[in-house]
Amino acid sequence: MPDATGLELIAHELREANPDCVLGTVFFRGRAVVLADPPHVHEILELLKAKGYDFLASLHGCDYYPEEPRLGVLYELLDMKQVDRITVKARVHIDAPQIASAVDLWPGADHPEREVYDMFGVEFEGHPDLRRILMPEDYEGFPQRRDFPLGGEPVHFTYNEGQYNGKSG
Amino acid sequence: MATDYRSREESITLSSEPVGESHELLSLNMGPHHPATHGVLRLLVTLEGEIVRDLKPIIGYVHTGIEKTCEDKSYWKVIPCVERMDYVSYYFNAMAFCGAVETLMGVEVPPRAQYLRVIHMELNRLASHMIWLGTSALDLGAVSMFWYCFRERETILDLFEMSSGQRMHTRYFQVGGVIEDIPTGFAAKLRKFLDAMPARADQFAALLEKNEIVLQRLRDVCPLDEKTLLGLGVTGPLLRAAGNPWDLRKAAPYSSYDHFDFKIPVGTVGDNYDRYRVRHAEIYESVKIIDQALEGLPEGDHITTDRKVALPPRHELATSMEALIHHFKLVTEGFRVPPGEVYYPIESPRGELGCFVRSDGSAKPARVHMRDPSFSNLMATAPMVKDAYIADLIATLAMLDPILGGIDR
Numbered sequence: 001m002p003d004a005t006g007l008e009l010i011a012h013e014l015r016e017a018n019p020d021c022v023l024g025t026v027f028f029r030g031r032a033v034v035l036a037d038p039p040h041v042h043e044i045l046e047l048l049k050a051k052g053y054d055f056l057a058s059l060h061g062c063d064y065y066p067e068e069p070r071l072g073v074l075y076e077l078l079d080m081k082q083v084d085r086i087t088v089k090a091r092v093h094i095d096a097p098q099i100a101s102a103v104d105l106w107p108g109a110d111h112p113e114r115e116v117y118d119m120f121g122v123e124f125e126g127h128p129d130l131r132r133i134l135m136p137e138d139y140e141g142f143p144q145r146r147d148f149p150l151g152g153e154p155v156h157f158t159y160n161e162g163q164y165n166g167k168s169g
Numbered sequence: 170m171a172t173d174y175r176s177r178e179e180s181i182t183l184s185s186e187p188v189g190e191s192h193e194l195l196s197l198n199m200g201p202h203h204p205a206t207h208g209v210l211r212l213l214v215t216l217e218g219e220i221v222r223d224l225k226p227i228i229g230y231v232h233t234g235i236e237k238t239c240e241d242k243s244y245w246k247v248i249p250c251v252e253r254m255d256y257v258s259y260y261f262n263a264m265a266f267c268g269a270v271e272t273l274m275g276v277e278v279p280p281r282a283q284y285l286r287v288i289h290m291e292l293n294r295l296a297s298h299m300i301w302l303g304t305s306a307l308d309l310g311a312v313s314m315f316w317y318c319f320r321e322r323e324t325i326l327d328l329f330e331m332s333s334g335q336r337m338h339t340r341y342f343q344v345g346g347v348i349e350d351i352p353t354g355f356a357a358k359l360r361k362f363l364d365a366m367p368a369r370a371d372q373f374a375a376l377l378e379k380n381e382i383v384l385q386r387l388r389d390v391c392p393l394d395e396k397t398l399l400g401l402g403v404t405g406p407l408l409r410a411a412g413n414p415w416d417l418r419k420a421a422p423y424s425s426y427d428h429f430d431f432k433i434p435v436g437t438v439g440d441n442y443d444r445y446r447v448r449h450a451e452i453y454e455s456v457k458i459i460d461q462a463l464e465g466l467p468e469g470d471h472i473t474t475d476r477k478v479a480l481p482p483r484h485e486l487a488t489s490m491e492a493l494i495h496h497f498k499l500v501t502e503g504f505r506v507p508p509g510e511v512y513y514p515i516e517s518p519r520g521e522l523g524c525f526v527r528s529d530g531s532a533k534p535a536r537v538h539m540r541d542p543s544f545s546n547l548m549a550t551a552p553m554v555k556d557a558y559i560a561d562l563i564a565t566l567a568m569l570d571p572i573l574g575g576i577d578r
């Protein structure tokens with residue numbers, strides 16, 4: 001992990017490339033987070049990748065309900081040579097949940113982005129094949145959102161067949 | 170419930186083009202209930218004769234929404250839930266989650282607990298590799314390997330039963346340490362197992378590596394270079410087989426892994442044989458780690474003495490009012506975790522297992538996400554088996570070692 005000073009230096013470097021791209025930084029429990037402006041997240045990822053953080057360890061979503069902007073997309077980047085990690089976090093509004101896809105930088109972002117779309121409804125622009133991955137294709141709603149009720153899914157058995165008109169949920 | 174599967178899957182495009190004019194492409198479903206898929210995995214394969222031209226993994230058949238369930242449980246009740254994600258390496262799931270919560274709270278784990286965790290994690294790694302080796306050899310037609318490997322696994326599960334009362338999904342790791350100290354007789358039984366295991370691994374190697382069929386099925390089959398693997402986010406034995414010695418136990422030691430002397434096996438070309446060899450060599454290294462951890466097991470507490478986090482010892486409840494209050498608070502509401510986010514990565518038998526936990530200050534996590542290595546590693550299947558024989562697809566999938574419980578969560 002870069003220390004708090006290292007994180008500020010990285011943020012400064014990113015701001016030099018584009019003054020609007022970084023909204024802020026968080027350093028908590030040894031984890032360095034760059035808060036990215038969603039339209040510029042691809043730029044930041046590209047710069048960090050060139051800086052050596054060239055392994056996308058994880059890409060996941062998070063719902064910050066009731067805070068706005070609600071939906072967060074987190075990129076856990078790893079520099080294997082320096083054994084250093086940095087997180088890029090971009091938060092988008094639930095009404096306009098669009099963000100640039102990172103598949104062109106890391107082909108491995110494919111399935112994780114589909115999962116974030118499936119669970120939170122974040123739309124990754126430029127993703128080659130954005131569709132549901134874990135839930136059925138005809139499923140409605142985004143189950144990992146905080147306002148999605150828990151345990152509201154009816155279970156299909158032979159006796160209640162037809163009761164749901166072929167619709168799940 | 171009439172469901173039109175065709176219209177559901179209209180969005181799936183199969184990119185391959187036929188090579189010759191006379192060749193016809195055939196789309197074939199492998200799974201979800203194919204014994205060689207190691208779980209409920211469905212592969213939509215485009216074949217030209219016997220050659221795989223394209224492959225789309227379709228997952229989600231065992232998706233049970235564990236991450237969602239975790240958001241409705243207090244922190245200590247999440248542990249048994251996350252253990253059921255990657256159901257073959259449950260200790261690792263528990264470790265990733267406990268490590269994340271400990272980081273959030275700033276809880277110090279006593280040295281004895283760290284060593285006990287290492288012992289159980291490495292035993293779990295052995296058990297996981299035993300399942301992998303047994304089922305993979307079974308896929309290649311070596312039926313007897315399955316029985317030998319499961320015999321070793323039984324011994325390990327017996328040890329788990331001794332220390333925690335459960336054979337699988339043990340809930341042994343707790344936030345702040347482990348639930349109980351190891352019982353009398355555990356060390357002796359473990360020692361016996363450790364003495365036998367390297368010789369057993371030698372026997373496995375003798376059975377497989379001198380077998381012409383196994384060698385022909387594995388050597389130079391479906392290699393993938395390091396750069397592609399890194400781009401796809403592949404970690405663990407698959408990446409090490411391609412020559413990259415990345416292992417979090419060495420690179421960023423956690424739970425006192427830096428106290429132990431062990432090596433990281435790496436491969437050279439990254440074919441199926443290397444993938445087999447790397448995991449096989451890891452068996453010896455795990456035995457070495459457990460041996461050192463058992464030898465140097467420090468005295469002391471097996472769980473943190475912070476009563477706000479860990480349950481007080483049972484005998485205190487009868488005499489101490491304060492212990493009773495702590496006990497009551499912990500089993501009803503559970504402990505509260507300061508708000509924040511952490512990502513805690515560890516090295517599971519399949520690669521980087523990272524747990525992301527977000528706390529909003531309450532007694533329940535606001536988000537739990539597992540970065541499961543199988544989920545990322547599965548994406549490497551298609552580039553690996555492109556233009557290979559369909560029989561090699563089975564061998565490659567076996568060497569990939571995906572656990573669908575971890576992929577679907």
